[in-house]
Amino acid sequence: MATRFDAIVIGTGQAGPFVANRLARAGSKVAVIERGRFGGTCVNTGCIPTKTMVASAYAAHLARRAAEFGVGVGGVTIDMARIKARKDEISGASRTGVEAGLRKTENCTVYTGHARFESANRVCVGGDVLEAERIFINVGGRAFVPDMPGIDAVPFLTNSSMMDVDFIPEHLVIIGGSYIGLEFGQMFRRFGSRVTIIEMGDRLLGKEDPDVSAAIRDILASEGIEVRLDAKCISVSRQGDKIAAGVDCTSGEPEVVGTHLLLAVGRRPNTDDLGLDAAGVKTDKKGYIQVDDELRTSVPGIWALGDCNGRGAFTHTSFNDAEIIVGNLLENDTRRVSDRITTYGLFIDPPLGRAGMTEAEVRATGRPALVGTRAMKDVKRAVEKGETAGFIKIVVDAESKQILGAAILGTGGDEVVHSILDVMYAKAPYTLIKRAMHIHPTVSELLPTTLWSLTPL
Ligand SMILES: Cc1cc2nc3c(=O)[nH]c(=O)nc-3n(C[C@H](O)[C@H](O)[C@H](O)COP(=O)(O)OP(=O)(O)OC[C@H]3O[C@@H](n4cnc5c(N)ncnc54)[C@H](O)[C@@H]3O)c2cc1C
Secondary structure, eight states: OOEEOSEEEEOOSSSHHHHHHHHHHTTOOEEEEESSOTTHHHHHTSHHHHHHHHHHHHHHHHHHTGGGGTOOOOSOOOOHHHHHHHHHHHHHHHHHHHHHHHHTSTTEEEEESOEEEEETTEEEETTEEEEOSEEEEOOOEEEOOOOOTTGGGSOOBOTTGGGGOOSOOSEEEEEOOSHHHHHHHHHHHHHTOEEEEEOSSSSSSTTSOHHHHHHHHHHHHHTTOEEEOOOOSOEEEEETTEEEEEOOOSSSOSEEEESEEEEOSOEEETTTTSOHHHHTOOBOTTSOBOOOTTOBOSSTTEEEOGGGGTSOOSHHHHHHHHHHHHHHHHSOOOOOGGGSOOEEEEOSSSOEEEEEOOHHHHHHHTOOEEEEEEEGGGOHHHHHHTOOOOEEEEEEETTTOBEEEEEEESTTHHHHHHHHHHHHHTTOBTHHHHHOOOOTTSSTTHHHHHHHTOEEO
16 A cells, blocks of 8 residues: 655755755645665765865864964874764754754655655655655765776775775875865865875866866965876776776876775766656666756656756755745746856865856857956955965956856855856846945955956957
């Protein structure tokens, strides 16, 4: 016998709990199923724990530089067990909060266990069979483990197992020079590890503009992080109690030997064990659930939200998916994925805040555009803080005057970028920011100045 609900939510990532709560508050009888830790990736192995550790790494970095500011702190020591405990406490509080919030929601029944479709409106979890006309999939993703030669014969870490590390690896070798790899790389370098980042492409962060990649490489190099680019045929093997990564690069030693290996080469969706075939839900070749602009899957009555739909890979995109569902189903407020503007951060220090298109993407459109840049060394607040690495770049449409994209690499860049983002959402001309009076001394104060210096792309 199946237990009937109005809605079933599978997964408690960044979208599921909000949708469940809003449906239940609107009077629907809702079942929520979680097979792992409540809160999913962001809360347990993603944003929250990593940014907590980034904060510890920043504290260590600043403490080492304290004398520059006329401050004496003595020798800087790293207590990894304490860093991990602080991270666990902050992440644990969020996890408990998500679970408690769901359990106390009226009309909401929480099931723990692995959910699997039996048909388009039936899901089994453990010994229970649940049935509903509306099913919301928020199963997220996990670290992708590439099929590289030797990988079965060596121990390796992923973003999940990194969360258990309570020691300082002597030499951390990271395969993958993108967002996750760089955050862990800088963090562990600051904790005292030797760090080598191996990247297949000819630069770090291949999706960013080359000037952004180059500036980030300089920042990492200035802290002693080794970077190996153009690593075309990566293989791994044991070398005594160490791990060797064969990199076959065009220059440098053909092998990097370290004590620990972190794989940071991307993510894959948790859709392979969900029984999607039984429901008739279509996926693409990589396993991402195909959805339309309102997150409907190929089966009426089933929606997919968050990383598993391939339409975003961030906490904010997942939460925005939830808002789209709630707007469309409960608030008579039509919302679509295509309404949103790309935005994200890279939380190295200094951080990168991004909004809209890269300069390369704008160039590819062939439209007339203008670009303004300003080095962080010319931003007084950055000078005062002693954090002058990076630059501001803003690209605007020469005809409409609307902002097309921005990259703010520098102190506060992850926050400052929002004033650009909001003007982009308002579809207002860049001249709005140019005429605005901003607070002195801030990084934001230099946005109008950057826009004074626009030149044709
Ligand atoms: C190291 C790292 C750092 C990151 N940093 C940032 C950042 O700074 N900012 C940012 O915006 N994003 C960041 N992200 C990405 C962000 O964590 C995810 O985009 C975000 O968590 C959205 O996930 P989600 O809602 O799709 O699902 P998830 O959070 O992945 O949750 C899915 C849930 O579904 C459960 N589940 C899966 N299958 C089943 C099943 N069959 N039955 C029942 N339950 C199931 C899982 O146990 C999990 O709890 C980071 C990711 C990583 C890995």
